[in-house]
Amino acid sequence: xxxxxxxxxxxxxxxxxxxxxxxxxxxxxxxxxxxxxxxxxxxxxxxxxxxxxxxxxxxxxxxxxxxxxxxxxxxxxxxxxxxxxxxxxxxxxxxxxxxxxxxxxxxxxxxxxxxxxxxxxxxxxxxxxxxxxxxxxxxxxxxxxxxxxxxxxxxxxxxxxxxxxxxxxxxxxxxxxxxxxxxxxxxxxxxxxxxxxxxxxxxxxxxxxxxxxxxxxxxxxxxxxxxxxxxxxxxxxxxxxxxxxxxxxxxxxxxxxxxxxxxxxxxxxxxxxxxxxxxxxxxxxxxxxxxxxxxxxxxxxxxxxxxxxxxxxxxxxxxxxxxxxxxxxxxxxxxxxxxxxxxxxxxxxxxxxxxxxxxxxxxxxxxxxxxxxxxxxxxxxxxxxxxxxxxxxxxxxxxxxxxxxxxxxxxxxxxxxxxxxxxxxxxxxxxxxxxxxxxxxxxxxxxxxxxxxxxxxxxxxxxxxxxxxxxxxxxxxxxxxxxxxxxxxxxxxxxxxxxxxxxxxxxxxxxxxxxxxxxxxxxxxxxxxxxxxxxxxxxxxxxxxxxxxxxxxxxxxxxxxxxxxxxxxxxxxxxxxxxxxxxxxxxxxxxxxxxxxxxxxxxxxxxxxxxxxxxxxxxxxxxxxxxxxxxxxxxxxxxxxxxxxxxxxxxxxxxxxxxxxxxxxxxxxxxxxxxxxxxxxxxxxxxxxxxxxxxxxxxxxxxxxxxxxxxxxxxxxxxxxxxxxxxxxxxxxxxxxxxxxxxxxxxxxxxxxxxxxx
Numbered sequence: 077x078x079x080x081x082x083x084x085x086x087x088x089x090x091x092x093x094x095x096x097x098x099x100x101x102x103x104x105x106x107x108x109x110x111x112x113x114x115x116x117x118x119x120x121x122x123x124x125x126x127x128x129x130x131x132x133x134x135x136x137x138x139x140x141x142x143x144x145x146x147x148x149x150x151x152x153x154x155x156x157x158x159x160x161x162x163x164x165x166x167x168x169x170x171x172x173x174x175x176x177x178x179x180x181x182x183x184x185x186x187x188x189x190x191x192x193x194x195x196x197x198x199x200x201x202x203x204x205x206x207x208x209x210x211x212x213x214x215x216x217x218x219x220x221x222x223x224x225x226x227x228x229x230x231x232x233x234x235x236x237x238x239x240x241x242x243x244x245x246x247x248x249x250x251x252x253x254x255x256x257x258x259x260x261x262x263x264x265x266x267x268x269x270x271x272x273x274x275x276x277x278x279x280x281x282x283x284x285x286x287x288x289x290x291x292x293x294x295x296x297x298x299x300x301x302x303x304x305x306x307x308x309x310x311x312x313x314x315x316x317x318x319x320x321x322x323x324x325x326x327x328x329x330x331x332x333x334x335x336x337x338x339x340x341x342x343x344x345x346x347x348x349x350x351x352x353x354x355x356x357x358x359x360x361x362x363x364x365x366x367x368x369x370x371x372x373x374x375x376x377x378x379x380x381x382x383x384x385x386x387x388x389x390x391x392x393x394x395x396x397x398x399x400x401x402x403x404x405x406x407x408x409x410x411x412x413x414x415x416x417x418x419x420x421x422x423x424x425x426x427x428x429x430x431x432x433x434x435x436x437x438x439x440x441x442x443x444x445x446x447x448x449x450x451x452x453x454x455x456x457x458x459x460x461x462x463x464x465x466x467x468x469x470x471x472x473x474x475x476x477x478x479x480x481x482x483x484x485x486x487x488x489x490x491x492x493x494x495x496x497x498x499x500x501x502x503x504x505x506x507x508x509x510x511x512x513x514x515x516x517x518x519x520x521x522x523x524x525x526x527x528x529x530x531x532x533x534x535x536x537x538x539x540x541x542x543x544x545x546x547x548x549x550x551x552x553x554x555x556x557x558x559x560x561x562x563x564x565x566x567x568x569x570x571x572x573x574x575x576x577x578x579x580x581x582x583x584x585x586x587x588x589x590x591x592x593x594x595x596x597x598x599x600x601x602x603x604x605x606x607x608x609x610x611x612x613x614x615x616x617x618x619x620x621x622x623x624x625x626x627x628x629x630x631x632x633x634x635x636x637x638x639x640x641x642x643x644x645x646x647x648x649x650x651x652x653x654x655x656x657x658x659x660x661x662x663x664x665x666x667x668x669x670x671x672x673x674x675x676x677x678x679x680x681x682x683x684x685x686x687x688x689x690x691x692x693x694x695x696x697x698x699x700x701x702x703x704x705x706x707x708x709x710x711x712x713x714x715x716x717x718x719x720x721x722x723x724x725x726x727x728x729x730x731x732x733x734x735x736x737x738x739x740x741x742x743x744x745x746x747x748x749x750x751x752x753x754x755x756x757x758x759x760x761x762x763x764x765x766x767x768x769x770x771x772x773x774x775x776x777x778x779x780x781x782x783x784x785x786x787x788x789x790x791x792x793x794x795x796x797x798x799x800x801x802x803x804x805x806x807x808x809x810x811x812x813x814x815x816x817x818x819x820x821x822x823x824x825x826x827x828x829x830x831x832x833x834x
Contacts, residue, residue, distance in 0.1 A: 080143050080150040081174075083709030084618075084827030086164070092822065093140075097421070099823030102152060107417050116413045126411065138356060138414070139163040140421070141349075143170035145178030146302075146436045153437055154418035155352035160462055162348045165444035166437055173304045179439065181432035186298035186401050187233060190254035190267040190291050192275055195246035197284035204237040204250055210281050211235045217277055218254060218270040225266060230259040232270060246285075252278050255297060260427040262360060262403030267291040293363040294370045295401035302435035304443065306392045316451050322392045324450030325384050325443070332380035339380050342442070343372055346381055346396065349441030353434045357422065358415035359402045367399040382442050396439040400431040463490050470495030476502050478574075479558075482614045485573040528636040529556040530628030530654075532617040533672035534705065534797045534806050536750075536758070536833075537765050538743040540721050540772055542666040542683060544733070546740035549695065549747060550668050551678040551833045553623065553705065558614045559632035561640040566608040570595055574615055590626070594657040598634055601653050602643050609640065620711035622798015627669035630657035650674050662714045662799075664722070678833060680747045698753040700832035702814045703806055704786065707827045708778035710802030717774045717799040724772070732772075739768050750833070759793025759808050766795030774800030782826060789813065789820045 082096060091112065098108040110116035117133065124130040141153035141163055155163050173179055197203045207214070211234065218232040225231050236253040243249050254274065256267050271289035279286045311318035332342035347365055354361035372381050382396045404427050409415050424430045463484040464477075470492050472480040476499060483498045484490045532555040538548025568581040570591070581596055599605045611633060617625040631654045638645045645653075654670035667690050668681045678695040725732040742761045749757040766783060769775060779796045786794035786807035794807035807817055814830050821828045 079825065080145065080152050080170075082142055082152075082825050084707060085140070085142055087827055088822070095819060096822045097152075099819055102421050102423075103417065104420075107420065110413065111417065116417055118412060118414070122411075136355070138418070141170065141353075141437060141440075142167040143174050144433065144436060144440075145170070145174040146181050146433050148178065151423065151433050152421050153353060153433060154356035154421050155349070155437075156355040156418075157348070157352035159348065160465060162352060162441065165448075166349050166440040169440035169444040169447075170436075172310060173306060173440065173443075176304075176306050176310060179302055179304050179436035181300060181302040181435045183300045183400070183428035183431040183435075184298060185257060186295070186427060186431065187255045188258050188263045188267050188291060188295060188401055189297060190256060190271040191288065192252040192254065192271050192278050192286055193249065193288040194252065194278060194282050194284040195243060195249045195287050197248040197250055197282055199283075200239045200241075200248040200250050203282040203284060204239055206281050207235065207237045207250075207252060207278065210277075214252075214254075214274050214277055214281075218256075218274045221270055221273045222266055225259065225261075228259050230257040232256045246287075248284075250282065250284070253292075258401075258403070260404045261406050262401070264291050264360070264363075293366045295363075295367045295399040296371055296374070298399055298401040298431070300396075300398055300400045300431045300435035302396045302432070302439045304394045304436075304439055305387070306394075308386075308390050308392065311392060311447075313447070313451050319390075321447060321451060322386060322390075325392060325394075325446050326386065328446040328450045329380060329382060329384040333383070334379075336378040339372065339378050342446070343368065343381050345445040346398070346438040346442045348445075349437040350398075350400070350434050353437055354402065356415070356418040357402070357404070357430065358406075358409050358412055358418075364400060364402070367401070371399050382439065384446075394439055394443055396435055396442065398435060398438060400434055402427050402430050402434065404430055463495075466490050466492055466495050470499060472499055478616065479614055482573055483612070528560065528632055528639060529558045530631030530635075530673040531556055531624070531676035532628055533624040533669060534703065534804075535668065536797075536806070537746040537761060538681075538739055539765075539769060539796070539798065539800065540718070540774065541736035541739040541743075542668055542681065543664060543718060543721075544725070544736050545683055546736050547680055547682045547743040547747075548666070548668055549678070549680055549743055549750065550672050551695075551703075552672055552676045554831050555617045555623065557617055557625065557628040557632045559629070559636035560612045560614075561633070561636040562610050562612075563640060564608040564610050568595070568599060568607075568609050568611065570611045570613070572613040572615065575613075575619060577613075590661040591629075593660045594626075594630055595633060597657060597660065598630065598637060598653060601656075602634070602637055602641070602645070604637060604641055604643070607641065609637070611636065618707060618804075620713060620803070621707055622712060622714065622796075622800070622803030623705075624669045624673055624798075626661040627654050627658055627673040630654040631670065631673040647674055662718060664718060665714075678750070680743070693747075695747060695750055697750050697833060700834050701750075701753070701755050701758070701808055702811050703808055703831050703833055704791070704814050704817045704821070705797075705829055705831065706782040706786070706805045706807070706818075706821045708776060708782060708802050708804065709826060710776060710778050712776075712799055712802035714799035717801045721772055721774065735768055735771060739765060742768075755808055755810075756792055759791070762793030762795045762806075762808065763787075769796055769800060772800075776800070776802050778802065778826075779805050781824065782821060783807075785820050785824055786817050789817045791817055 094108055094111050097103045123133050136156050136158050138156045141155050144151040144153050214235055215232045219226045232254055234255050238251045240249045275286040275289050308318040308322050311321040313321055332339045351361040354364050372378050381398050384394045387393050463481045467480040480495055480498050531552045533550050534553055536549040542548035570579040617623050617628055619625050634650050634653055651670050651674040655667050658665040658670050666683050680693040680695055682691040742765045746758055746761045775796055782805045783794040790813035791807035791809045797804050797806045818828045
């Protein structure tokens with residue numbers, strides 16, 4: 077089974093997600109083709125053979141719960157659900173739990189109970205004794221009705237007899253429970269048949285009259301127990317310490333244990349996860365729901381299905397006990413292609429294994445919900461996901477979708493009419509810019525307000541040595557950060573919904589962040605420190621990946637502030653001010669990031685001794701050079717890697733100056749190769765440069781894996797880009813090799829995209 081960790085899976089397009097599953101052999105080519113063209117779905121004619129009065133087929137989204145490790149095995153979990161945030165929540169919780177050893181789940185031998193109601197019993201106690209004495213005969217009769225099930229190791233196992241006293245009009249009543257092992261089948265029809273067949277014998281033995289003969293959905297003989305142990309230091313969230321989060325979760329669970337009104341919502345959250353898996357795998361989610369809620373009230377008072385506590389080491393321990401009678405074979409699985417694909421993706425071998433996974437999903441969903449409730453509140457995440465639904469309903473295009481979502485969240489008015497207003501505004505901006513679009517603007521895809529963006533970047537050659545006055549080659553990428561500024565009566569508020577940032581600059585932080593300090597500096601330099609404003613930032617560059625996000629953000633905010641308050645500022649002044657912001661973020665920046673963020677064109681760059689001054693030469697190439705960018709999934713702080721290199725340089729300046737000079741020579745040679753369009757030469761220079769950067773100890777395991785994947789799949793050159801320590805890498809190749817390289821990276825679990833140097 078392929079690993080369940082697929083970093084940045086949510087950022088992929090649907091087609092690319094399916095491609096990753098195909099490349100990992102989670103699905104086969106035929107299933108991939110069906111999922112791509114939609115032929116896995118039931119059509120109306122097929123549906124008409126399943127239920128009555130069919131008029132159409134109703135669709136629901138199917139996604140994957142990621143990161144699950146249950147009983148030391150990885151699972152990709154198909155989930156069918158319409159409510160936003162559920163899949164994201166369980167995936168996030170599962171990622172945390174897998175880092176601490178994963179979930180443990182145990183499923184009892186799953187028995188389904190069939191009930192035979194007997195009324196008008198002359199003497200209930202005598203009848204009960206007689207039925208128990210003839211239990212072997214009753215079981216043999218029941219099993220004779222399903223010999224194939226018995227041959228597979230299942231069948232009726234035992235009987236129980238429960239007396240219920242006198243009825244209003246039909247004398248004493250007792251109920252015979254037929255306990256049946258249905259193996260991997262859900263077993264409802266099988267048990268009903270056994271009850272029907274055994275009824276005459278039960279009637280004869282008891283002397284009463286059999287009335288109802290039907291299964292029970294209270295499947296308390298098919299219990300699943302799931303558990304997770306999370307060290308307290310893994311629980312810290314924002315301003316909340318790990319101990320505060322742990323204690324908050326425990327307190328929230330105690331609320332659900334004691335209050336049925338809270339317990340109902342608490343348990344509904346558990347079922348959000350379990351039901352979604354049940355639907356995807358063709359199981360009767362209504363029966364599962366009924367059993368869960370009945371079990372929650374088994375003591376006579378409805379209560380929580382989970383228990384959260386601290387162990388002796390102070391770790392958070394979560395446990396879920398729930399009845400789960402599910403099936404992996406039968407008509408639903410065989411008749412519905414979508415269900416069959418879901419089972420293939422999940423890869424369980426038996427019904428108990430499926431139940432164990434579902435128990436882990438329920439516990440993960442519960443953890444995610446009460447962690448959010450007891451810290452920042454659950455609404456923040458819901459707003460973004462709700463905004464995605466609204467943007468879709470309003471008809472947002474793929475190009476504008478993320479911007480529409482960001483603006484909806486930033487404005488707080490998440491309505492379809494508002495989304496349509498935003499779409500219209502974006503389209504107006506695009507039309508007004510189309511006629512006079514510059515070459516620099518063409519580099520950026522979907523830039524809606526070009527004056528208020530900062531450009532992302534890659535460094536082809538020259539990382540780290542550029543800090544010491546050597547040359548480097550950098551180029552823009554089709555990712556940017558856009559900012560909007562609007563005046564308000566007082567306070568400066570910074571909103572970056574995609575990064576979870578909501579900041580009022582007038583309010584002191586526990587420790588002032590570089591973001592807080594940078595925005596404050598920009599306002600002061602533009603003489604706007606006493607002006608109230610709201611700053612909305614819409615990032616399209618992954619944070620802390622060495623792609624210039626901090627410089628792009630600074631440039632975008634500078635431009636947006638200047639535009640809003642009509643401050644006259646030149647491009648060079650924007651770059652210089654962004655450089656000062658980079659010093660806050662990174663300590664000793666080279667100046668290359670702010671230069672690219674401002675000017676957005678390929679350059680040969682060398683820092684001069686004077687503050688913020690640099691030698692900059694524009695570069696061009698005869699034909700576009702394809703570049704694959706791979707993201708390691710490991711956030712990196714440039715300040716740390718620059719600092720570690722500086723510490724090594726200070727210990728042995730001569731040795732490191734020699735390395736910097738070698739990298740400098742590669743950059744100068746690279747500029748000539750770029751000018752000639754000689755990508756083979758450029759690739760060789762990149763490979764050598766990566767070796768030198770590795771010698772500086774700024775690479776990482778993930779980067780090395782990505783570089784190796786790129787080279788094995790036809791890259792002419794591959795290396796880290798940016799500060800290193802994680803972040804991103806780049807590879808250049810002939811155009812026909814870029815897709816195979818990107819596919820191989822995605823198959824290994826990394827996010828990637830393809831761009832060009834022009």
